[in-house]
Amino acid sequence: MAEYEFLKGHGTENDFVLLPDLDGTIHGDLSPERVRALCDRRAGIGGDGVLRVLRRGDGWFMDYRNSDGSLSEMCGNGIRVFARYLVDAGLADPAQPIPVDTRDGRKVLTVDGDLITADMGTPRVLGESKVAVPGHTWPARHVDMGNPHAVAFVDSLDDAGPLLDPPEHDAATYPDGVNVEFVVRRGERHVAMRVHERGSGETRSCGTGACAVMVAAAVADGLGPGSAYRVDVPGGTLTVTWTDDDRVLLTGPAVIVARGTTSL
């Protein structure tokens, strides 16, 4: 049985299985079944998603899959873990910006010791719809960070309940599903969130989600580009900066915690 190299890493406990496949010859067509097997927390390695590391031209491509095997355009924590892998493996110089292509286009990462910042590009602040869990319904702001988000401000993070199932949402607004964030205020420019991710369920952090939350909070506060928020997630703390030139920067820790081989 063939054995393949893997690594395991996380960004604020949003965890991933990394599959180095630099020239694209190892993993072929990474099937949803294999992704589910790798992400299985009992029979597999366990993770919220898979990051396949591909070389593309003179740069890199992050082939991201949710734990249910579905594709997403972008993963903000995943791309920071991806950059950590490149640096640890000697494939990228931490003193230089690191460009990584994704299904949402090129992102550029910068490394500052334990912290990695991803330039996530320009957010799209769209309309409002509703999200619901049993017993609660909230208005939710649609923010597109390359992938879709619905941001709901709630009285207590407990109100979201166990989040075992995807929250109800407007299928016309989100024909491909949605990542739903529940947010409370913690202080000035400081919020806390829980998230139910499309394709992965409740996770302990979501980078694109933290960016969507920051943007929704800033808009609600009458702010916009030129502001920064602390965003607490169950797995740690992220900093999101909305720059004067309308780009969103996501900063936080990203670590590789294990490496080995697998036949999965």
Ligand SMILES: N[C@@H](CCC[C@H](N)C(=O)O)C(=O)O
């Ligand atoms: N955890 C990620 C987002 C992963 C993709 C998402 N579940 C989707 O389907 O859009 C992040 O850190 O951004």
